[in-house]
Amino acid sequence: MSNQTKYWTWHMAAGVVLLFLLGLHMLIMHMGGTVHLFAPHGTDAVSMANSQWRDSKIFFTITYVLLLGVGLYHGLYGLRTILFELTLKPALENAVTALLVILGLGLFGLGTWAAWAAHTIVLAGGRG
Amino acid sequence: MAESKTAKQIQFHVTRFNPETDAKPFIQTYAVPVLDGMTVLDGLHWIKENLDPTLVWRYSCRMGICGSCGMLINGSPTLACNTQILHLSGSAITVAPLPNFEIIRDLVPDLLSMFDKHASVQPHILRDAAELNDSKGEFYQSPEELEAYLQFTYCIKCGCCMAACPTLATDVRYLGPMPLTALERYNEDSRDEGFQVRKEIAAAHGGAFSCHYAGECSRVCPKGVDPGKAIQLLKRKLVLDYLHLASRAKTCKKLDGPGEGKLLPNMTFPARTIPG
Numbered sequence: 001m002s003n004q005t006k007y008w009t010w011h012m013a014a015g016v017v018l019l020f021l022l023g024l025h026m027l028i029m030h031m032g033g034t035v036h037l038f039a040p041h042g043t044d045a046v047s048m049a050n051s052q053w054r055d056s057k058i059f060f061t062i063t064y065v066l067l068l069g070v071g072l073y074h075g076l077y078g079l080r081t082i083l084f085e086l087t088l089k090p091a092l093e094n095a096v097t098a099l100l101v102i103l104g105l106g107l108f109g110l111g112t113w114a115a116w117a118a119h120t121i122v123l124a125g126g127r128g
Numbered sequence: 129m130a131e132s133k134t135a136k137q138i139q140f141h142v143t144r145f146n147p148e149t150d151a152k153p154f155i156q157t158y159a160v161p162v163l164d165g166m167t168v169l170d171g172l173h174w175i176k177e178n179l180d181p182t183l184v185w186r187y188s189c190r191m192g193i194c195g196s197c198g199m200l201i202n203g204s205p206t207l208a209c210n211t212q213i214l215h216l217s218g219s220a221i222t223v224a225p226l227p228n229f230e231i232i233r234d235l236v237p238d239l240l241s242m243f244d245k246h247a248s249v250q251p252h253i254l255r256d257a258a259e260l261n262d263s264k265g266e267f268y269q270s271p272e273e274l275e276a277y278l279q280f281t282y283c284i285k286c287g288c289c290m291a292a293c294p295t296l297a298t299d300v301r302y303l304g305p306m307p308l309t310a311l312e313r314y315n316e317d318s319r320d321e322g323f324q325v326r327k328e329i330a331a332a333h334g335g336a337f338s339c340h341y342a343g344e345c346s347r348v349c350p351k352g353v354d355p356g357k358a359i360q361l362l363k364r365k366l367v368l369d370y371l372h373l374a375s376r377a378k379t380c381k382k383l384d385g386p387g388e389g390k391l392l393p394n395m396t397f398p399a400r401t402i403p404g
Contacts, residue, residue, distance in 0.1 A: 005331040005366045012367070084333070085299045 007077060014074040021067045028054075055122040061115050068111040076100045135161035138213055139220035140171055142183065145231050153231065155222075156180075162213045168201055168223060169208040172235075185235035192350060195286030199235050200224040205288035205348045226291035242290050245303050249311040249329055254322025255379070265384035267319045273380065277316035280309050280358050282351040289345035289355050301334040305345035305355035308336055312358040315365060318380040327366055336362045 027035050032045035038060075041049035054060040080100050084093060137159050145153035158179050160171045169187055176183050188194040190209045197208040202216050205226055213221060229237035253260065289305035290296055296304050303311075311330055314320045330336045339359045346356040368374040 003331075004333060004335060004337045005327075005370045008337045008363070009367045009370050081338075085295065085338070087299050087301065 011074055011077045014070040014077075017066070017070045018074055021063060021070065024063070025067070052122045055118040058119065061119040064115040065112050068115070069108055072104045072108055076104045133163070135163050136214065136218065138162045138171070138217065140175060141220060141222045142172075142175070142235070143222075143224035144183070144234050145225075146182075146233055147231075153224075160213075164214060166213050167209050168199075168211045168213055168216075168221070169197055171213055172208065172223070183235075184233050193284060195284035198226050198237075198286040198288045198291070200226055200291065205291035207286060207288070207350045210350055226287055228291050228293065228296045229287070237287065237291075239287055241300070242285075242287055242304065242306060245307040246285070246310055249303070249307050249314075249326060250322060251307075251310040251314060253314065253317065253320050254325060255320065259382055262382075265382045267380050268383045269318055269380050273318040276318070277313050280313035280316070280353055283309055283313075283349075283353045283355075284351055286350065288348045288350060289353075292344035292348040294342050294344065295338055295340060299334065299338060302338045303329075303334055303336075305339075305359065308339070308362060309353060309355040309358040312362040312365075315362065318377070321379050323365075323369075327369060330362055331366050336366065339363075 027037050028039070029045045031037075032039050033043045036043055038054060039045050039050045040053055041047060044050065080097060083096055088096065138161075140158045140160050141155050142158065143153050144150070144156045158175045160174050162171065167190075169190055172183065172185055172187075185197065185199065185208070187197040187209065189196070192207055192210040195207070198205060199208055201208065201211055201223055202221050208223075223235065225231050225235045226237045229239060229241065232238050283306060285306060287306070289309075293302070293305055295302050308330065311326050315323050315326060336359050339356075341356060341360065343356045346354045349355060365374065
């Protein structure tokens with residue numbers, strides 16, 4: 001099976017998921033005054049109380065990690081595509097791919113750890 | 129309105145380049161008397177016959193079917209024989225060789241790279257050799273099955289789509305609209321069984337997924353092939369195949385001897401136009 005088909009298919013799928021998750025992000029974080037979604041402590045979505053409330057819910061931890069994952073994959077694969085159009089030598093292409101994979105996995109790991117840490121900290125003592 | 133019989137002087141700004149004598153291409157201007165209906169190809173002939181016999185370009189059929197006279201006219205890749213001068217401008221036009229190709233001389237591009245890419249997609253029916261070589265019988269193909277790929281057969285390999293493609297302008301390894309359209313033409317042909325072979329070519333680096341759907345190839349195609357559509361259909365086919373959602377349409381059968389083809393039900397025939 002050719003890799004390009006696989007990577008491109010996942011790129012498109014990630015884009016579709018991103019549309020949904022970013023839509024949710026927009027509604028919660030930037031339209032709080034109008035929609036007032038998932039913000040039981042006032043209309044300011046980024047207030048400490050509302051943030052901690054969301055951090056305490058496993059649903060939001062999972063959506064944070066999912067948003068991070070699909071965003072990183074979609075963005076970094078797109079970046080790789082653009083860089084490859086510079087007609088790089090094969091060795092450089094492999095190096096770019098490896099670098100982006102390491103960067104992506106690293107940022108995903110960091111972000112997942114941060115999301116999980118926030119979740120557990122709030123549950124331990126910072127209930128919203 | 130009667131056609132004008134008075135020739136109009138049109139400036140032809142033509143890109144010239146002789147690799148044996150010139151360091152780089154330059155523009156040479158010719159004043160050409162143009163009558164209604166004259167094509168750019170006619171204008172070039174006039175220049176060669178009356179002003180500059182050294183001007184070089186490719187042409188053959190002069191009727192838009194051979195694809196030889198593809199060139200950049202007023203910034204757009206098109207066929208010189210298909211382009212009327214007075215439809216472009218009343219004063220001046222620019223004529224240059226097709227971009228995205230090396231120039232052999234003047235308006236003659238080196239199309240070998242395009243034909244090599246075309247050959248690499250195996251643009252012929254791939255099927256059991258014994259069946260293909262058996263002279264008895266014929267492959268049955270319905271009008272609907274023909275319709276699925278007919279549009280893509282109109283390609284005359286002129287190279288205009290390749291010249292217009294912005295991806296090809298930056299990435300020479302990209303197969304390009306014409307080879308990918310040829311690939312999809314055979315994928316959609318019900319007589320062909322070569323998808324499993326061609327999908328490796330189509331999905332490799334420089335294949336269909338390097339296309340960003342700029343659409344310039346379809347805009348400039350002089351035959352209405354719509355290579356952009358062909359490439360998107362190809363991407364869809366590849367993705368559905370990867371997800372195991374592709375339809376398992378069987379390739380068409382070979383029918384031996386008369387009488388084995390099915391008649392279309394409820395066939396109607398045109399009314400007779402003469403009595404008797």
